[in-house]
Amino acid sequence: MQSLQGSKFNPRPVSLVEMGVDDADSDERLEIGGSITLSGLKRCAINPTKEFVPVVACDASSVKIGETETGMIFAIRAVGVWRQQSKILYTRWGPLLFHVPNSEDVSQYREDESRAFGGLSLKTLRVLTRLRNHVERWVQEVLSESLHDGILLIDGSLTAGTPDNPAARVNKILATARQNHSIVIGISKATQLTVGGRNILGLTNDKDTPHQIDISSLVESEYPPYPVRFLGRVYVAKLSSDGFLFRTDIDRESTNEQAQQALERLAGTDVIFHGYPETLRIAHIFSTFTANEILAVQRFVASNHHITLQSRPSLRRSLFGPFGTSRYVA
């Protein structure tokens, strides 16, 4: 960031009516063959137990702040939320600012079409995902060390094994939690996991009581064990009667009974808002950036690094006017 002193900066245009911006919040795409049927999958009821268990949730968000002459500036923020007997505590780390330079190969820079539309190049997007994952995993490590006899909720699945999301790191978090008699549950807000072309979240109807279906066998039989690794049992779970279904990953080293007990204790301890744990919901709300925060970071960058704000005309807006996309990222 220090090297940016005195340069020019094209701030990201923000719509102040759009809420909770998170550029790297993407769905996982996993598709299970059309020949697979759902028959034989066991459906287990979740009976919330009122026995209190400490619940800790973690989430992180990243957002593009603007473009410099040599790259892009991003902000990342991570949040940990502790549900205790009578109160909820949170710690927020960030916003942390990162400048991601473009490719040094000038010819590649010119051919980078996505940049011409103000979006993120593949390389930049990967760096951003990696940075965000790094910060999020760091927070998860901290939380897994500090939590004893509790449930650690993370946003997303326990699928790992890519360069951006190394399996070793997730394994370490799971192992630390196990040592502290805690259990890690990953809840995905959205998933592209489909079975026979049908999204797994449509497996049951709205009127069902809280329950879970273990689809690990389906998922594991369809995917090779390497490089992508399923470090958790994959469930489709509904935590409250009025709630939605969520893909829920639970540490695969835990037994079926432990996983079932963890879900029941979670449903009994946490407030379940439309089927989603309140603690994780708070973590998400507190980590995402509001439009005003993006403006504030832009102001900070401009004033503290003496960077001149210079809005570049939006090609998309010029070409398509109101018919163009309203998304921040092309």
Added chain:
Amino acid sequence: MRIYRKEGDQVQLIAFPDEHVQRGDYLLIEDPGLAKGLLVQIIDLQYANVPGILEDILRDVMTDGELSGEDMDPLNISSEVDALKDTRLAVCKIRGTITGEKDLSPTTSWLPSRTSSRIRAYPINRLIMNGGKRPLTVGHNDGDLVQIDAGGLDGGLNIITGRKGTGKSHLAKLLLLSMAGLGAPCIVLDVNGEYVNLHKSKDGRLSTSRLTVIAPRSGINFALAKLGYRTMAGVLSNALDLPATSSKVFSTIWRDLESKGDLTLPNLIQAVQSWSCHESVREALVSRLQVLLESGLFYDETNPLTEEKILHAIDGGGILVVNLKNQSHLVRRIIVEIFLGELTKILSSNWLRAAFLFAEEAHLYLRDTYWDDIITRMRHIGLFTTFITNQPDTVQETIYRQADNVFIFNFTNEHDIETIGKVAKSDSETIRSLIRGTPARRCLLLGSVVHDLPLMVDVEALDVRTMGETRLFFS
């Protein structure tokens, strides 16, 4: 500060929290390309209410209850968010165009550049006192001394109004002492006995002000012969509501006694009692003359208050306080009727060039027809009135429309604000916005004394006993 938008005669500016702005401030939007500036006045300050703010505030609210925590914010960006939340929208009225250093023209038919214009606070005081020869200090505006030209109060009708306890009388006393200090003859109709100690400092020392206080049985003593038929007929008709038929009989009796040189109040009563007329006329006249007798205003007709004495008290910068405290409504009306008659005589005879009348709560003693008389006829003979009231609806709308200067203190009542909004010297939006929520002693100046540039002023403190000697229980 940045220009956000213009709508009609208003400009909206975005002001960041570190930029000190307040309602009433004047700003100059200078366009370097056009070498001129738009003079605007802030009439309202709002939050820059962008929709996304709601989400930020809702997040903050979440942490108010059972949710608490800490932010590890190494770059302290949250302060920038707070700054955005506190960013204000300054709603400004366009007052004119400034070219050169201080040449103000009412032109508003141009727009300064939104990108290159520079916005800065404009010291309006230099326009207010521009070339004035008789500086009169009224107070401070954001720390800067505000002086008006006393000439702006000359020849005009002034109104001082505001809620009780906001500083109306204080300003009236300040103007009164300053005008007297400049040699202006001043008369005060003092309903509450607040002006009787104006010549004393707070610690009791006597000042150089020439103050004469008169009251019934203490200086106010009239003689029928000196007052004359016209004044007395006016008193009976206007203050005591004598019917027209009785007035004719009164005229005949008056002329009879005048020709005999026997014109005193007891003689007049006796003459009416023995006069050959209808019993109802006699009754009407006797009852009213008895009121005059019992008022104590004619207790010694051999040594009355004359035009000469009044003139002596006020000429060359004297203040004559007519103390009406503890007097009945009727007696007040009689005194004021007589006084205005006497002043008219003095001014019509050119014994005095002009006089300044300060009338506290004039609705308590001034008959309806006198309002118009004061702003038309009396104004032309040189009686310049300042009305002081906390009930703005007691002053007729025509008075507000013709007032040359209006000094407005705080009002909270919608009805009062509505009434005051009819002042012709400014638009009602400016008045409504600026007077709401103003603290005590802060006043909005409108009119010729401020060259029609509305100005907020914190009125100067006075080292005089501004209150009458009120008897207190908890002293």
